[in-house]
Amino acid sequence: MKRRFDPRQHRIDLGRAPLMRFVIAVEPDSDRWLLMSLQHHLIGDHTTLEVMHAEVRAVLDGRAHELAAPQPFRNLVAQARLGVDAKAHEEFFQEQLADIDEPIMPFGLSQVHGNGSGVGEAHRMLPQALNDRLRHQARRLGVSLASLCHLAWGQVMARSSGREQVVFGTVLFGRMHAGAGADRALGLFINTLPVRLDLDGTGVEASVRTTHARLSELLAHEHASLALAQRCSGVAAPAPLFSALLNYRHNAPAAVSGAAAAVADVLSGAEW
Structure with missing residues (x-):
């Protein structure tokens, strides 16, 4: 799924609403399903993803009634x-x-050369x-x-x-x-x-x-x-x-477990 929907080769059509897609796949030799969220950066940011994940966890935990009223954009x-x-x-x-x-x-x-598919990434943990x-x-x-x-x-x-x-x-x-x-x-x-x-x-x-x-x-x-x-x-x-x-930002990963953790993992999806 990650390779198939890698943003370097997969694009969301800006002419078709909504600018969000969900794709699913069953894990081989198990009854576990995976869901990936594809969200265009035009409609969301990192906090948006965190709020989405928190709401999904609340529903999975049977706490949907505790969710606050949506805040209009x-x-x-x-x-x-x-x-x-x-x-x-x-x-x-x-x-x-x-x-x-x-x-x-x-x-x-x-000058920018090429279509971006050859861009490399470097990660360094302090x-x-x-x-x-x-x-x-x-x-x-x-x-x-x-x-x-x-x-x-x-x-x-x-x-x-x-x-x-x-x-x-x-x-x-x-x-x-x-x-x-x-x-x-x-x-x-x-x-x-x-x-x-x-x-x-x-x-x-x-x-x-x-x-x-x-x-x-x-x-x-x-x-x-x-x-x-x-x-x-x-x-x-x-x-x-x-x-x-x-882009300086502070992330505080929440400690989640069980089904909620699995959903949080796969919902992280792709954001670009």
Whole structure:
């Protein structure tokens, strides 16, 4: 099933609703059935999957009556359109990006070759000791671990692009200012927006605090349009403002067992 519906070779047709599919298969030589959820990223994010899994587990455990009323996605649409106005978004991103007049691209790579089927992935698990040290430093400096990681990624961008003023995308949770019940709503809340860092020889501690402040300011604009942000830069269309991003997120796997665990495993499916 994983090979058959690998997103590198299987696509969901955007012209056919809903943008979600379920495929099933019986496990050979057993009475166990597997179900895989295929969900296009246009209609959901990681939190959406977690909410779906929690609801399925509740039904399997006979607790369907405990489920809260669904939260409509239109609440986010209203929040995004009626919250911070476009002028405030423009002023913020113009201040951050107006003097950036060239795309920030690692190693100068600007072209995509092929259809993506040859893309490789690398996974690296940080040692627990390093994880503990990073968290200790973040607490000592009074910043989030996310800020420390963004500054580290900014250093990678600076070294690989040869620039001191770097811009890269950061994936925002999108549910911080989305109204009551946003933590239980299904749909695509995440947004990618540019963050600008100046790596000009400033001390590490000052740089970390500056990074933390910029990310905090960016949260107030988490529902702004990426197209609007790019127009506020000095990079002329159709060139992109940046080509690399950092998706910092915290996962807390729930401890489940029995049939619920099996369903959670197969429901994880493919998200792209």
